[in-house]
Amino acid sequence: MxxxxxxxxxxxxxxxxxxxxxxxxxxxxxxxxxxxxxxxxxxxxxxxxxxxxxxxxxxxxxxxxxxxxxxxxxxxxxxxxxxxxxxxxxSDPKNNFPMVEDATHSVLIAGGIGVTPMLPMIARLNKLGRSWELHYVAATPERAAYVDRLEQHDAANIVYDGVPGTARLDLKAICDAAPADAHLYCCGPGGMLDAFVAINAERPKGHAHIEYFSAETDVASDGGYTLELAKSGKTIVVEEGETMLDALLTAGVDIGFACAEGICGTCEVKVLSGVPDHRDHFLSDEDKAANTSIMVCCSGSKTANLVLDI
Ligand code: FES
Incomplete structure (x- = not known):
């Protein structure tokens, strides 16, 4: 649009x-x-x-x-x-970070620009009269966005981890204090998300939600494999130094993509045979193990040949 x-x-x-x-x-x-x-x-x-x-x-x-x-x-x-x-x-809106609206309590944890998806969540939770808390960490007050909106809420806790002498965000204490049936959400840098996932590993499946805003992805660009496109019948060699997406675009394949770093889900393609070298943060571990789809913007191939359903 x-x-x-x-x-x-x-x-x-x-x-x-x-x-x-x-x-x-x-x-x-x-x-x-x-x-x-x-x-x-x-x-x-x-x-x-x-x-x-x-x-x-x-x-x-x-x-x-x-x-x-x-x-x-x-x-x-x-x-x-x-x-x-x-x-x-x-594009029209897409949601890879959906909220469970009837949770008894929601814990929102944001680092830096990761605060952005939390704002509509807060608006909706307030409208529904649900219980929530937000913990937002920014380096300094000058680098913290939307503080004016967040400070209107008692449930919003803002922490500046780059200011000497101020308390740090204690991610483990926050998560451990959340009720067993709470839903927790984290959007921030990779290190914060990794820690969040590890801390909440024992929670019921689907109760700890994450979204990357920057993937810090190690994009596969070793090349040295061939793509067979089942629908169009094309065969494309991915050369050393180029990504799968580069090779597809160069060959004139019209493939949708957006983030180009494996976080948005736009470039997902079905895999018919071969073993992808998954580098994205979009597919679940189960999806990656199944090897039935691939994010072509950042992933590569572990086999000499990969057959894609395009
Ligand atoms: S373009 Fe976003 S995941 Fe590939």
């Missing part, structure tokens, strides 16, 4: 928020808390951003973008190129 940049707001150091409205007015597609949209930045460059606004608001979407020094192009493009009044292309 086409959206117009209605407003750009400075939220924190290197973090801007963007209010996107439908070009022709009217209401936008519904979304659930935790959802994101894929934004097409230019040919071959798309990125996924969590929706920040209250899902009850249907007249605009709000996203927030952290411009990181090691940006692979997405956040830099938005910060440097986007202006109020421009038209941008975006």
């Amino acid at each position: 086409q959206l117009m940049i209605k407003n750009i707001r400075w939220e924190a150091q290197a973090i801007n928020s963007y209010m996107l409205e439908p070009v022709n007015g009217g209401l936008l597609p519904n979304f659930e808390p935790g959802a994101h949209i894929d934004v097409q930045l230019k040919p071959g460059l798309a990125r996924s951003y969590s929706l920040v606004n209250d899902p009850a608001i249907r007249t605009y979407y709000e996203i927030a973008v952290h411009h990181t020094p090691d940006s692979r192009g997405g956040s830099r493009h938005i910060h440097e190129e986007w202006r109020v009044g421009q038209i941008v292309e975006a």
